Amino acid sequence: MSDSLMPDEMIPDLVTDILNPVEPFLRSDRMPHIWCPGCGIGTTVNSFARALIESKIDLGSLALVSGIGCTGRVAGYVKLDSFHTTHGRAIPFATGLKLANPKLNVVVYSGDGDLSAIGGNHLIHAARRNIDLKVICVNNLIYAMTGGQTAPTTPDHSTTSTNPYGVFEPSFNLPHLVDAAGAVYVARWTTFHVRQLTRSINEAFHKKGFSFIEVISPCPTLYQRRNKLGDGLDAMKYYKEKSKIRHGAPTGEVGMTMTGEIIVGKFVDRERPDYQTMMRGQYQESLGERFVEQTEMVCS
Amino acid sequence: MKAGLQKADPHGVLTGTHFMDGDHACCEGALAAGCRCAAGYPITPSTEVVERFASRVPMVGGTFIQMEDELAASITLQGMVWAGAKAFTVTSGPGFSLMMEHIGYAAMTETPCVFVDVQRGGPSTGLPTLPAQADMMQARWGSHGDYEIIALCPNSPQECFDLTIKAFNLAEEYRVPVMFMMDECVGHMSEKVVIPPADQIEVVARKHTHKSVEDYLPYATNGDQVPEMAHAGEGYNFHVTGLTHDERGYPNMTLPTQDKLVRRLQSKILDAVDRISMFEEEQLEGADVVVVSYGITSRVAQRAIEAARKKGLRVGKLRLITAWPFPDKKIREIAANIKAFVVPELNLGQMVREVERAAHGQAKTFAVSHAGGGVHNPEDILKVIVEASQCQTV
Numbered sequence A: 001m002s003d004s005l006m007p008d009e010m011i012p013d014l015v016t017d018i019l020n021p022v023e024p025f026l027r028s029d030r031m032p033h034i035w036c037p038g039c040g041i042g043t044t045v046n047s048f049a050r051a052l053i054e055s056k057i058d059l060g061s062l063a064l065v066s067g068i069g070c071t072g073r074v075a076g077y078v079k080l081d082s083f084h085t086t087h088g089r090a091i092p093f094a095t096g097l098k099l100a101n102p103k104l105n106v107v108v109y110s111g112d113g114d115l116s117a118i119g120g121n122h123l124i125h126a127a128r129r130n131i132d133l134k135v136i137c138v139n140n141l142i143y144a145m146t147g148g149q150t151a152p153t154t155p156d157h158s159t160t161s162t163n164p165y166g167v168f169e170p171s172f173n174l175p176h177l178v179d180a181a182g183a184v185y186v187a188r189w190t191t192f193h194v195r196q197l198t199r200s201i202n203e204a205f206h207k208k209g210f211s212f213i214e215v216i217s218p219c220p221t222l223y224q225r226r227n228k229l230g231d232g233l234d235a236m237k238y239y240k241e242k243s244k245i246r247h248g249a250p251t252g253e254v255g256m257t258m259t260g261e262i263i264v265g266k267f268v269d270r271e272r273p274d275y276q277t278m279m280r281g282q283y284q285e286s287l288g289e290r291f292v293e294q295t296e297m298v299c300s
Numbered sequence B: 001m002k003a004g005l006q007k008a009d010p011h012g013v014l015t016g017t018h019f020m021d022g023d024h025a026c027c028e029g030a031l032a033a034g035c036r037c038a039a040g041y042p043i044t045p046s047t048e049v050v051e052r053f054a055s056r057v058p059m060v061g062g063t064f065i066q067m068e069d070e071l072a073a074s075i076t077l078q079g080m081v082w083a084g085a086k087a088f089t090v091t092s093g094p095g096f097s098l099m100m101e102h103i104g105y106a107a108m109t110e111t112p113c114v115f116v117d118v119q120r121g122g123p124s125t126g127l128p129t130l131p132a133q134a135d136m137m138q139a140r141w142g143s144h145g146d147y148e149i150i151a152l153c154p155n156s157p158q159e160c161f162d163l164t165i166k167a168f169n170l171a172e173e174y175r176v177p178v179m180f181m182m183d184e185c186v187g188h189m190s191e192k193v194v195i196p197p198a199d200q201i202e203v204v205a206r207k208h209t210h211k212s213v214e215d216y217l218p219y220a221t222n223g224d225q226v227p228e229m230a231h232a233g234e235g236y237n238f239h240v241t242g243l244t245h246d247e248r249g250y251p252n253m254t255l256p257t258q259d260k261l262v263r264r265l266q267s268k269i270l271d272a273v274d275r276i277s278m279f280e281e282e283q284l285e286g287a288d289v290v291v292v293s294y295g296i297t298s299r300v301a302q303r304a305i306e307a308a309r310k311k312g313l314r315v316g317k318l319r320l321i322t323a324w325p326f327p328d329k330k331i332r333e334i335a336a337n338i339k340a341f342v343v344p345e346l347n348l349g350q351m352v353r354e355v356e357r358a359a360h361g362q363a364k365t366f367a368v369s370h371a372g373g374g375v376h377n378p379e380d381i382l383k384v385i386v387e388a389s390q391c392q393t394v
Helices: A041-055 A071-077 A090-100 A112-118 A120-129 A174-181 A194-205 A220-226 A232-242 A275-290 B022-032 B047-059 B070-082 B093-109 B136-141 B157-174 B184-188 B255-270 B296-310 B328-335 B351-359 B378-389
Strands: A062-066 A081-084 A105-111 A133-139 A185-190 A211-216 A243-245 A262-269 B005-007 B016-021 B037-040 B063-066 B087-091 B113-121 B127-131 B150-152 B177-183 B190-195 B202-204 B239-241 B279-282 B289-293 B315-320 B322-324 B340-344 B364-368
Touching: A041 A071, A041 A133, A041 A194, A062 A071, A062 A090, A071 A081, A071 A105, A071 B239, A081 A090, A090 A105, A090 A112, A090 A120, A090 A133, A090 B037, A090 B063, A090 B070, A105 A112, A112 A120, A112 A133, A112 A174, A120 A133, A120 A174, A120 B070, A133 A174, A133 A194, A174 A185, A174 A211, A174 A262, A185 A194, A194 A211, A194 A262, A220 A232, A232 A243, A275 B047, B016 B022, B022 B047, B022 B113, B022 B157, B022 B177, B022 B184, B022 B190, B037 B047, B037 B070, B047 B063, B047 B087, B070 B087, B070 B093, B070 B113, B087 B093, B093 B113, B093 B136, B093 B177, B113 B157, B113 B184, B127 B184, B136 B150, B136 B177, B136 B322, B150 B157, B157 B177, B157 B184, B157 B190, B157 B202, B177 B184, B289 B296, B289 B351, B289 B378, B296 B315, B296 B340, B296 B378, B315 B328, B328 B340, B328 B351, B340 B351, B340 B378, B351 B364, B364 B378
Parallel strands: A062 A081, A062 A105, A081 B239, A105 A133, A133 A211, A185 A211, A243 A262, B037 B063, B037 B087, B087 B113, B113 B177, B150 B177, B289 B315, B289 B340, B340 B364
Antiparallel strands: A185 A262, B005 B202, B016 B190, B113 B127, B150 B322, B279 B315
8 A cells, every 4th residue: 555544653563552352263373365466255154253253152062174275274273173174075074073963154265267167066955955154255266275267267368377378168157056056045245344254143043944155255466466456455446446235136147257347245045944954854754763863972 | 901902892892703804894893993083085995885885884983084085084193193083984896095194294203004905906996896915015015115014814794894993903003094905805715703891901091191281292202103193173283294393293304303303204113023922833843844924815825734734745824914014034933944945825925925035945935826806725725835845945
């Protein structure tokens, strides 16, 4: 930033003067983090931590699962039971946690490439089964950790290291995909919409079933730079100017382009029994008194 | 009783004398071992294991989920384990190939779990309904990087029951993925299976930490090289990663951390080879030739061994119940006193290379290879035993 918003002497010493309210949720012994200047992932973590505060959710029952990639590193920075799994497999790992201990609140926090390319099959099947997972998908429109390759979400005509002459394959509209597959809660925000994002995460915590929140997030180092879209601040200006809040918008109409309008909001909020409710119901119906409720799994 | 050893939960134990196939016996072994969670994907000739599990587990308090593929199944089961359950998955060659990455993840994160591979003919789709033993090297080396696993080879439905319990126990004791290497014959043959009362079945409990949240370091060891585990939801706020990690479980990609971690993942198994290894041996004393076999082939070899003895040949038998870690010392000791090993197996030469390596030139090694799809003709093994017994001592 060229022009400082306040004189230096007025800037508080962040270490001694202010306790950041999200600090208790972070592993401060792992700071500094690996994310680039202008990256939006840290912003989403801030919104997530604030949602933890606002939702008053029992942190002891909360487990967070990430896959691989820039967003995959979130698991390493949050002071929760956290699992950094294999590429694309955060959702099935999280499914295992939830099935073996239904009392856990399980969050999947990963990127667009991890969740929708290599993990795409698990994404649609978890939505179909309506496994009670909260999926936060940080969509930076590119493979960032590996150096800016085309993702299934990369908009048409943008340039990447593996489509150096421009992307020509159509991209995924993720809210449409998970809506069609059966998710009970689908929202999209950008990293400009920090308060709305917090509210959506909070809502998802109170919703039983497969929830999916997409967060459009800048990658200044690879996506913005290569496509001459400026830096992180320029991304914020773009998000501010071109985002349009349309709650309940038909998800088929929220596809993204490189510089066009970004439709944000809560698109889907419906009731549908989750996997474990259906499973128990089916067993009770078929087995009657022979059905034994899953109790304490802990084998120690 | 040894620390960590418990009696089986009677709810999962189908005590009695049964006539059942190896796949079903494997499922009963898992239930007896305290396994209440499984994730699977259908594949011949292994599916009967999870079919039975799916029908049994709602009545003993547990869950089975059929996942969308083997990639999912092999990591879902690890989520189950970190939530506190004992869990397994079951597959055959093509599915086993897809599971390799998660065998590496289980080895790296020290997730105790069991992978059952009911081997069929390969490569690729190969012979879906016919036996082979050609995944033995894949079980050991299939995932990238350096690591150790344990692999067991049952040769009967009874052993499918007994050794499945053992597989779970070893997984818990060493916090390692255990490969349960069945084959189509053992999986589909029906024989008498005796399931003892629960109080006669010993199961190893999870190596769960008793430390306070403040004192707990997820990957610190206390002399025995195997760290203590915590489960999600207990307040430990621990981190698990497939990246190279330090004792806190935090990613730490430095040479000293890599060296310390990877060497420990190896040595926690290799230092315990003598305790892990199980064999069946017969007439090793004074033998000229020792037949080394495992799984279904050991039962075919038995006939050849007996025929050879009738011809007056001095033939010993060593059946590998534990294939991995490989019992180098045992082979070396035998090699010092015999002319030759004969190694029949349903592949074109996998474990025979280990025998040859461990024998270290002290005895000759003869393979009796088979491309899979059936079992050996005992005559073919007998011919090689005769040839081996006539060879000159090295």
